[in-house]
Amino acid sequence: MVVLRILRYNPAKDERPTFRNYEIGPTAGMTILDALIHIKENMDPSLTFRRSCRSAICGSCALTANGKNLLACNTQLSALKKKRIVLEPLPGFQILRDLAVDWEPFFDKYRAIKPYLITKSAPPAKERIQSPDIRKRYDDAAKCIMCSACTSSCPVMWTDDSYLGPAALTKVWRFVADDRDEATEERLSMVSNEKGVWRCHTIFRCSESCPKDIDTAGCLEFLRKKVVWYSLRGRV
Amino acid sequence: MEKHRGFPYYTKRVLRASLETGTFAHLLHRITGLLIVVYLFLHMGVISLAFINGQTFDDVMVTFSSPFFLVMDLVLFAGVMIHGLNGIRIMLFDMGLFTRKQKELFWGLMVVAIVSVLIATWLVATAKGWW
Amino acid sequence: MQQTVHLKASRRSFWLWFFQRVSSVGLIVVLLFHMIALHYIDPSAEIDLLSTKIRLQNLVFVLADIFLLGFALFHGLNGVRNVVYDYWPKPGTRKIISSILLVVGIAVFIWGALVLAYLVLLG
Incomplete structure (x- = not known):
């Protein structure tokens, strides 16, 4: 038997979030998401959480399990190696209800860094070609x-909601490293401030928590290095 | 509405995360850094005594050679080594190196810090004839 | 509700970050010199006013001390500023504390330089 200790909160009714325990008998290979669905279907229909693809590609079911941010759908209960699993909504966001948080500020920042290819030159007759080596840079x-x-x-x-955060900055690096993109200086200017790269203290919690094993802190450092070179030459 | 930001919120969570190597290194770097800043101002205050009264300066210097202050000097040396070596680690990251080996790098450098503090302790003890 | 995030380059943020790195490299060099010369070569030597004045007749020590003072003050106070920026997100508070740190840094540097000049010239 495994006890899932889940943070429950309904802002319309509850004064503050409180933990509630759910004891379940895990089946072989049961993921956290399976367990949540099991609880919702059989024990407590009021339990709220986000999920969509169940195969670690939509990113909806991210939550905190035993203090670590991860995807509920690709983490098996047995992988946590604990008889008591504490599930909380992602920190640093407003709780909408139970495990669902308000992601709007996250996507505001994502939109602000222009997460799309920007080209200025006239389009070539066929597609814009890229070598496999350059593609590897932002794999x-x-x-x-x-x-x-x-x-x-x-x-x-957790203290400063103006910081863009590792996800948005990694996306900036994704386009800066892409040689088809023609807005490098504009992108580097956007992140060379107290909302951007200079606020990173290389704590490495971002890299540690990535369910896709992206070296997020490394991407941010590559981006920062680029900003340094451009700044020293007076181009940012 | 439940708070999701701010200093108490941060403190609670960062302490819970402080056993992770990266967070531990960051907090250690921050605490040693702030302590060294405090020391810097004390150090300058003491040197300034020479400006005001030369005799007081010499008296204070004699006090500082007492075993208690020598141990405090070693504590300071440990703080400087930890901050300095972790600072080198951070600059390696800034150059885009070892970002996938941050834990090993941290503990490796901490071994260097411990060894250097032990050597410094041995040097001080030998010079003062503690054994 | 969607909100627009405005992003503008800040040269000052860059230079502060950059000099934090430059001063740290400088500190490693100067501090190593400072500790080896004062404590390592002869750990049993007592430091007093007279020996300090004699030491400071050597220009290398004066330069090392003035650089140590400058690097340490910048690195330390800018470090404090980084901590302040982490824990006080309000732009007003940040600006006030940054200004105070700047004034403190300049004042202490001048004070330290005066003490050093006194020890060198009137020794």
């Missing part, structure tokens, strides 16, 4: 599924 950053596990895990986010 890591391109894996991001925007689950916000990294941004939520960053201690800087």
Whole structure:
């Protein structure tokens, strides 16, 4: 038997979040998400959580389990190696209800860094070609599924809501490293401030919590290095 | 509405995360850094005594050679080594190196810090004839 | 509710971060010199006013001390500023504390330089 200790909170009714325990008998290979669905279907229909794809590609089911940010759908209960599993909503966000948080500020920042390819030159007759070597430069950053596990895990986010956070900055690196993108200087200017790269203290909670094993802190450092070179040459 | 930001919120969570190597390194770096800043101002205050009264300066210096202050000097040396070596670790990251080996790098450098503090202790003890 | 995030480059943020790194490299060099020269070569030597004045007749020590003072003050106070920026997100508070730290830094540097000049010139 495993006890799932889940933080429950309904802002319309409850004064503050409180933990409630659910004891379940896990089946072989049961993930946290399976357990949550099991509880919702058989024990407590009021339990609220987000989920969609169940295969670690949509990023909806990110939550905190035993203090670590992860995806509920690709983490098996047995992998946590504990008889008591504490589930909480992602820190640093407003709780909407139970395990569902308000992601709007996260996506505000994501929109602000222009997460799309910007080209200025006239389009070529066929597609814009890229060598496999250059594609490799941002292989890591391109894996991001925007689950916000990294941004939520960053201690800087817990006091300062103006910081862009690792997810948005990794996305900036994804386009800066892409040689088809023609807005490098604009992108580097956007992150060379107290909302951007200079607030990172390389605490590495972002890299540690990434369910896609992206070296988020590394991406941020590559981006920062680029900002340094451009700044020294007076181009940012 | 439940708070989801701010200093108490941060403190509670960062302490819970402080056993993770990266967070531990960050907090250690921050605490040693702040202590060294405090020491810097005390150090300058003491040197300034020479400006005001030369005799007081010499008296204070004699006090500082007492065993208690020598141990405090070693504590300061440990703080400087931890901060300095972790600072080198941070700058390696800034150069885009070892970001996937941050834990090993931290504990490796901490071994260097411990060894250097032990050597410094041995040097001080030998010079003062503590054994 | 959607909100627009405005992003503008800040040269000052860059230079402060950059000099934090530059001063740290400087500190490693100067501090190593400071500790080896004062405590390592002869750990049993007692430091007093006279020996300090004699030491400071050597220009290398004066330069090392003035650089140590400058690097340490910048690195330390900018570090405090980084901590303040982490824990006080309000732009007003940040600005006030940054200004105080700047004034403190300049004042202490001048004070330290005066003490050093006194020890060198009137020794």
